[in-house]
Amino acid sequence: MTTETRYSRADFQSGQEVKWCPGCGDYTILASVQNFLAELDVDREKHVFVSGIGCASRFPYYMNTYGMHSIHGRAPAIATGVALANPDLTVWVITGDGDGLSIGGNHLIHALRRNVDLKILLFNNQIYGLTKGQYSPTSELGKRTKTSPAGSVDHPFNPVSLALGTEATFVARTIDMDRPHTTDMLRAAYGHKGTAFIEIYQNCNVFNDKAFQILTGRQERDANRIYLEAGKPIVFGADNEMGVTVGLDGAKIVKVAEVGMDAIAVHDPAKPNPGVAFLLSRLSHGPTGPTPIGIFRQVQRQTYGDLMMGQIEEAKERNANASISDLVSQHGTWKVE
Amino acid sequence: MQEETLSPPKPPERRDRVVIRFAGDSGDGMQLAGTRFTETSAAFGNDLATFPSFPAEIRAPQGSLAGVSSFQVHIADWDILTHGDEADVLVAMNPAALKTNVRDVVPGGLILVNEDAFDERNLEKAGYETNPLLDDSLSGFHLLTAPMEKLTKIAVKDTGVKGRAVLRSKNFFALGLISWMFNRPTAPILEWVKTKFGEDHPVARANIEAFRAGFNFGNTTEEFHHTFEVAPAKLPAGEYANITGNQALAWGLVAAAKAANLQLFLGSYPITPATSILEEIARLKHFGVKTFQAEDEIAGVGVSLGAAFAGHLAVTTTSGPGVALKSETLSLALMTELPLVLVDVQRAGPSTGLPTKVEQSDLMMALHGRHGEAPLPVIAPASPSDAFAVAMEAARIALKYMTPVILLSDGYLANSAEPWQIPDFDALPEFDISYTTEPNGPDGNFLPYARNEETGARPWAIPGTPGLEHRVGGLEKEALTGNVSYDPDNHELMTLARAAKIAGIADDIPELEVEGPDDAKILVVSWGSTYGAVRAGVINATKEGTPTAHVHLRHLNPLPRNLEHILRSYDKVLVPELNTGQLASVIRSAYLVPTATLNKVQGAPFMAHEITKKIIDMTEDPS
Ligand SMILES: Cc1ncc(C[n+]2csc(CCOP(=O)(O)OP(=O)(O)O)c2C)c(N)n1
Ligand code: SF4
Ligand SMILES: [Mg+2]
Numbered sequence: 010m011t012t013e014t015r016y017s018r019a020d021f022q023s024g025q026e027v028k029w030c031p032g033c034g035d036y037t038i039l040a041s042v043q044n045f046l047a048e049l050d051v052d053r054e055k056h057v058f059v060s061g062i063g064c065a066s067r068f069p070y071y072m073n074t075y076g077m078h079s080i081h082g083r084a085p086a087i088a089t090g091v092a093l094a095n096p097d098l099t100v101w102v103i104t105g106d107g108d109g110l111s112i113g114g115n116h117l118i119h120a121l122r123r124n125v126d127l128k129i130l131l132f133n134n135q136i137y138g139l140t141k142g143q144y145s146p147t148s149e150l151g152k153r154t155k156t157s158p159a160g161s162v163d164h165p166f167n168p169v170s171l172a173l174g175t176e177a178t179f180v181a182r183t184i185d186m187d188r189p190h191t192t193d194m195l196r197a198a199y200g201h202k203g204t205a206f207i208e209i210y211q212n213c214n215v216f217n218d219k220a221f222q223i224l225t226g227r228q229e230r231d232a233n234r235i236y237l238e239a240g241k242p243i244v245f246g247a248d249n250e251m252g253v254t255v256g257l258d259g260a261k262i263v264k265v266a267e268v269g270m271d272a273i274a275v276h277d278p279a280k281p282n283p284g285v286a287f288l289l290s291r292l293s294h295g296p297t298g299p300t301p302i303g304i305f306r307q308v309q310r311q312t313y314g315d316l317m318m319g320q321i322e323e324a325k326e327r328n329a330n331a332s333i334s335d336l337v338s339q340h341g342t343w344k345v346e
Numbered sequence: 347m348q349e350e351t352l353s354p355p356k357p358p359e360r361r362d363r364v365v366i367r368f369a370g371d372s373g374d375g376m377q378l379a380g381t382r383f384t385e386t387s388a389a390f391g392n393d394l395a396t397f398p399s400f401p402a403e404i405r406a407p408q409g410s411l412a413g414v415s416s417f418q419v420h421i422a423d424w425d426i427l428t429h430g431d432e433a434d435v436l437v438a439m440n441p442a443a444l445k446t447n448v449r450d451v452v453p454g455g456l457i458l459v460n461e462d463a464f465d466e467r468n469l470e471k472a473g474y475e476t477n478p479l480l481d482d483s484l485s486g487f488h489l490l491t492a493p494m495e496k497l498t499k500i501a502v503k504d505t506g507v508k509g510r511a512v513l514r515s516k517n518f519f520a521l522g523l524i525s526w527m528f529n530r531p532t533a534p535i536l537e538w539v540k541t542k543f544g545e546d547h548p549v550a551r552a553n554i555e556a557f558r559a560g561f562n563f564g565n566t567t568e569e570f571h572h573t574f575e576v577a578p579a580k581l582p583a584g585e586y587a588n589i590t591g592n593q594a595l596a597w598g599l600v601a602a603a604k605a606a607n608l609q610l611f612l613g614s615y616p617i618t619p620a621t622s623i624l625e626e627i628a629r630l631k632h633f634g635v636k637t638f639q640a641e642d643e644i645a646g647v648g649v650s651l652g653a654a655f656a657g658h659l660a661v662t663t664t665s666g667p668g669v670a671l672k673s674e675t676l677s678l679a680l681m682t683e684l685p686l687v688l689v690d691v692q693r694a695g696p697s698t699g700l701p702t703k704v705e706q707s708d709l710m711m712a713l714h715g716r717h718g719e720a721p722l723p724v725i726a727p728a729s730p731s732d733a734f735a736v737a738m739e740a741a742r743i744a745l746k747y748m749t750p751v752i753l754l755s756d757g758y759l760a761n762s763a764e765p766w767q768i769p770d771f772d773a774l775p776e777f778d779i780s781y782t783t784e785p786n787g788p789d790g791n792f793l794p795y796a797r798n799e800e801t802g803a804r805p806w807a808i809p810g811t812p813g814l815e816h817r818v819g820g821l822e823k824e825a826l827t828g829n830v831s832y833d834p835d836n837h838e839l840m841t842l843a844r845a846a847k848i849a850g851i852a853d854d855i856p857e858l859e860v861e862g863p864d865d866a867k868i869l870v871v872s873w874g875s876t877y878g879a880v881r882a883g884v885i886n887a888t889k890e891g892t893p894t895a896h897v898h899l900r901h902l903n904p905l906p907r908n909l910e911h912i913l914r915s916y917d918k919v920l921v922p923e924l925n926t927g928q929l930a931s932v933i934r935s936a937y938l939v940p941t942a943t944l945n946k947v948q949g950a951p952f953m954a955h956e957i958t959k960k961i962i963d964m965t966e967d968p969s
Contacts (some may be wrong), residue, residue: 023817025829057809059652062820069817070830075809077655078819079648080678086645090652090660091809093636094611098656098809116648119641317636324631331632333601333771342587342768343389345578 014050018043021053023073029064034185034211038132039071041191046074049199057098059088061113063105063139065132065211082113085120085129089313092126096314099199102129106147107137110166114146121177123313124203128195131168131206132185134213135220135295142216149295154216168208169290169305173283179205180286181304185212186225190236190302197304203312210296221296233296237289237303242273245299253292253301260288262299278307358529358575363422365430366524368517369447370439370460371408372401372415375517379437380417381763382521386534388588388765391578392421395878396763397429397951400702409463409471414446421528423577427878429762431953435527437520439463439494441472448484456488458523460516462495490569494519494560501559506548515549515556522560529575532561582767589766591730591759591875592619595663595689596626598737600633603659605738606745606777610635611658613649615642615668618701619757620691623663643668647675647688654684655818657781657808659741663689665757666708667698669715676750677716680844682818683795683804685744685751687737692756694949703949704758706874707925712752713903713932719841721848723747724902726754728877731766733759736900738774745779746854747847748803754902756924758951759875782807782814787826792816794828802847852904860912862895863888868961869916871941873899873929876952880922883957890958892965902929905936913939918964920944922957 021043029035046056056074060066062081069076075098079087084102092100102120109117109131120127136154137143143156147168151160172180179201183194191209198205210221223229235245235253243253244265252265252273265273278286286305293300325331366383370376377398384396397418406413420430432452438444440463451457464479478484479491498516507515518539525532536554543550564570589597603610612635614624628637636658640646647662654660662672669690679686692708694700712724723743727736733755744751782805787793794816795804807814816828824831825839860869862884872880877898884896897912899905913919913933921930922944930941944960946952 052812054810054812054815057656069819072817074815076817076819077652077682078817078821079651080674080820083644083648083675086640086648087652087655089638089645090611090613090649090654091656092652093638093649094609094653094656094658095808095810115641116645119645317638321631321634321636325634328632331630333597333604334768336597336600336630336633337587337768340587340589340593341385341389342585343391344585345391345581345583 014048016047016050016053018047021046021073023071025070027071028067030215032214033064034134034213035065035068035132037185037188038130038191038209038211039068041188042195043072045192045195051099055098056101057091058101058103059084059091060103061105061108063108063137064213065105065138066103066108068103082108082111083116084108085113085116085127088127089120089123089125093314093317096126096318100127102127104129104131105138106131106133106135106145106168110146110168110171118171118175121172121175121204121206124178124310125313126202127204128198129204129206131208132211133168133208134211134217136213136217138213138216147295149297165295167290167294170287172206173287173290173306176283177206177306178203178308178310179304180306181206182208182210182302184210184221184224184302187302194304197307201307203310223298224296224300224302233299235292235299235301237276237278237301237305239276239278239304242270242275244273251299253289255285255288260292262292278304280306281308358573360575360577362424362576363420363426364435364528364574364576365418365420365433366435366437367416367418367433367447367450368437368520369414369416369443370517371442372404372406372413373408374415374439375514376415376439377417379517379521380419382535382538383524383530384419384763385538385588386525386530387419387421388586389534390531392576393424393426393579393581393765394419394421394588394763395426395429396420397758398761402700402702407471409440409442409468411442411446411472414443416443416447421576423579425579425581427882428954431955435524437524439516439520441468441474441478444478445472445474451487453486454488456490457484458490458492458520460494460520461491462493492523492563497559497563498556501555502552505551505555507552511549512552515552518553518556519560522557523564523570526561526564527570527573529573532557581765584767586765587768588763589731589734590761590763591727591733591755592622592691592761593626594727594730594733594766595737595753595755596623596630598734599627599661599687599741600630600635601734601771601774602738602741602777603635605774606659606741606779608657608659608779610661611638611650611653612636612661612663613638613640613646613653614663615640615646617643617665617668619693619760620663620665620668620689622760623689623691643671644675647672647686650686651675651679651684654679654686655682655809657806659745660685661687661689663691665691665693666695666711669708669711673716676722677718677720678820679750680716680720680722681820681823683748683844684818685748685806687740687744687751687753689753689755691760692754694947700949702757704756704875704951705924705947705949706754706756706876707928707947708754709902709925709928709932712754719845721845721903723749723751723848723851723904724754725751725900726874726902727759728874728898728900730759730762730764734766739900742777743851745777746803747801747851748806749848754874756875781811783811785813793826794818795823796826797843797847802843802850849904852907855901855906857908858897858899858906858912860895860897863893866893866895867917868892868920868964869895869897869912869918870920870922870957870961871897871899871913871929871933872922873902876922876924879952879954880957882954883952883961886954886958887961890962892962894961899929910937913937918942920960920964922952922960924952
């Protein structure tokens with residue numbers, strides 16, 4: 010399915026030695042992104058990768074594009090500045106579950122509600138990797154780590170539910186190991202005008218190995234991956250024998266044979282109301298059972314940047330050739346002879 | 347209004363200067379009365395300086411001491427330096443205003459009160475046991491009373507304002523009365539009311555009628571038959587505007603962006619007393635400026651840093667608590683060597699402290715308040731109008747040296763106004779700024795950390811430039827390539843290179859000029875908003891027989907090259923500051939010169955006489 014383009018994956022490799030642990034899911038995501046950008050064929054200098062701090066956040070150093078490895082949690086704010094300064098750029102945010110949801114949670118929700126033109130990739134490994142294995146805001150309740158020897162008592166976030174709660178205009182989930190699906194999500198996010206949020210389940214094989222086993226293991230994955238596809242009934246399982254219904258009491262997993270195909274919900278990510286998407290996101294609270302993968306929500310809303318530039322253009326039209334002298338004289342001046 | 351029929355019968359008494367303070371409850375419109383009096387005095391040609399003082403609580407209980415708001419204006423027929431130590435005239439709209447302000451009135455000064463507000467309830471709220479208008483506690487002053495509320499009610503009865511709105515015009519009654527006493531031109535005030543509220547609006551009519559009633563009350567009431575005149579000042583010829591420090595900063599930043607031919611980007615989070623800079627710049631969209639009200643101060647500086655990376659002139663404005671939040675990002679800006687201006691409008695701290703009051707206590711934080719070895723340029727304006735030039739200077743340094751710059755203003759400069767001689771904007775210097783667009787490496791590669799030999803600055807290659815793709819970030823950078831480097835020698839080299847770049851700015855700032863007589867034995871060193879009071883205090887000390895020299899610092903890091911020589915040329919050095927001695931510590935540690943200090947942390951500016959007294963005390967002290 011690759012077409013001929015100016016670029017190959019190598020054009021997006023920075024030449025810096027990649028220093029993640031062998032076997033880390035971050036490698037797979039890096040490859041998916043580099044391949045996607047090569048295939049996309051957009052001028053390389055138009056891409057900017059802004060990250061926070063964490064294993065995931067080393068990402069920009071490995072991309073032969075513009076990039077900033079910033080400080081813990083602040084990437085959405087810094088990326089907002091880049092995007093507002095130059096709307097011709099494609100600004101990618103790379104963040105982790107700790108970076109984006111703990112220290113940087115505030116910036117993340119505000120970027121999402123403002124609909125700044127950003128592509129936010131949240132690498133969720135349900136652990137603090139860089140600091141060597143403390144529980145994170147997505148770690149499951151009861152998780153034993155060095156800072157929670159008796160088990161974590163912190164109720165976790167569901168990142169997709171959180172993003173939907175901010176009324177983000179594009180919310181998706183994918184899995185590091187599923188490269189074709191990751192690429193589909195990247196393509197859809199790239200094509201979306203506004204903030205696109207993708208949660209990527211990423212395996213940290215050193216501090217939280219197999220956290221997503223039921224979605225990636227050969228034995229388990231068919232029974233647990235629920236692919237959301239626009240316009241299609243939400244069914245899953247080796248023979249699509251399972252399905253999802255949506256009602257006032259929430260989204261439910263059912264046997265198709267028991268309820269009939271007509272009762273199965275048809276996925277519509279373009280619904281203006283994020284309610285149904287939210288119900289779907291509640292099907293699982295973390296990858297412990299059947300879990301939806303794909304685009305939960307994709308709607309159009311004017312971006313912050315367009316609204317801001319619109320006001321500036323309008324002000325310039327009303328007040329062409331503005332000079333500082335005019336500004337001061339409007340304020341009232343007097344002459345001393 | 348027909349002014350001819352209203353002119354005062356007796357010839358006015360000439361004064362070369364007068365300080366008037368309007369004080370009332372925060373709902374009494376004293377800031378407005380003061381500002382209008384200031385504007386009409388400016389239009390008349392007086393030199394002036396103002397000092398508004400606000401309660402910290404917007405809704406302090408009516409009539410309470412905490413709810414008093416005041417506005418002091420000093421007008422003169424000569425070039426003045428301060429808003430005046432003490433008031434010659436106090437307008438007190440209620441007992442609380444009288445109580446909190448009477449101590450600042452000169453002996454024999456004039457006190458004008460709104461007698462209608464001196465009822466039992468208000469007296470009690472202000473903590474008066476007996477009515478000060480009836481006992482002899484004010485016998486050292488010239489007390490004048492007027493039934494301002496009663497007369498305002500009568501004056502506005504046909505204007506269409508109703509209910510509680512009626513008494514809102516009483517500030518215009520007071521303004522009318524004071525305008526009559528000081529022979530102010532009335533046209534600018536009446537014109538302003540009409541433009542502000544709309545000619546036929548009931549509020550406009552009520553304010554005009556109340557103003558007229560106050561003016562006429564002066565004219566017709568025997569008691570008030572003493573009027574004053576303050577002639578226009580002989581300021582240097584030119585065009586003037588009345589300007590506050592925050593306004594000057596806003597306009598200076600816009601002018602800097604023009605000079606650099608860049609777009610201005612301001613990312614901020616509201617905080618007193620810095621907010622009005624964001625508000626002013628947000629109005630200036632027609633200049634193409636982008637303003638962003640962030641979710642917090644961290645995001646405010648974050649978006650600005652992002653905009654700087656992408657090629658804008660980036661600014662963030664805040665006060666002390668916000669600087670604390672921005673500190674980590676400042677270090678990132680320093681590490682990524684991107685231009686950024688941080689404006690700290692200092693207020694009295696720590697923590698929320700006295701948020702509406704002045705202090706100079708963020709100097710140490712500006713100089714040292716970051717993790718790691720993180721020196722940054724720090725500069726401070728001396729007066730409201732100086733803030734325009736200092737804003738431009740901050741931007742110049744940031745862009746030329748690719749560094750964050752901290753500009754330290756304060757709550758006094760923020761709101762105080764003075765006449766500003768408007769520069770010829772077309773003649774302002776242009777900054778020679780260009781983005782790097784071509785590879786600079788030996789083999790056609792791009793070296794983002796190759797330094798300019800003269801300035802030590804690295805190139806500014808913005809995203810979107812083909813062929814110069816590169817990564818910046820907080821991890822230590824290898825010299826030249828900017829690749830991540832854990833090499834210990836490289837870290838030392840880079841730490842020293844960053845410090846040398848900032849220290850080298852000393853070659854690019856003017857040497858200090860000492861003001862004062864040649865035979866001075868004492869040198870006073872000041873910085874920031876204390877300039878006017880210190881200057882006036884030094885002049886008075888010299889007049890009173892203690893020849894004193896004065897040097898004022900705009901640049902606090904790096905310090906001007908000739909400061910050490912100047913310090914060593916005097917027997918004694920005095921550093922007055924609105925903190926507990928921060929610049930004094932810097933001077934002692936940088937030059938090992940003994941310094942005396944005069945410190946004040948009362949949330950109020952220096953008075954000139956405090957400086958004079960300290961200087962004279964020092965000469966009497968044999969040590
Ligand atoms: C201000 C600050 N606090 C703490 C840290 C330490 N720190 C670095 S990364 C990290 C957590 C990273 O977790 P996550 O975002 O999930 O990234 P991962 O390493 O798992 O990819 C922490 C606590 C820091 N660098 N800066
Ligand atoms: S610690 Fe975990 S997340 Fe970090 S690089 Fe190693 S495997 Fe990857
Ligand atoms: Mg993590």
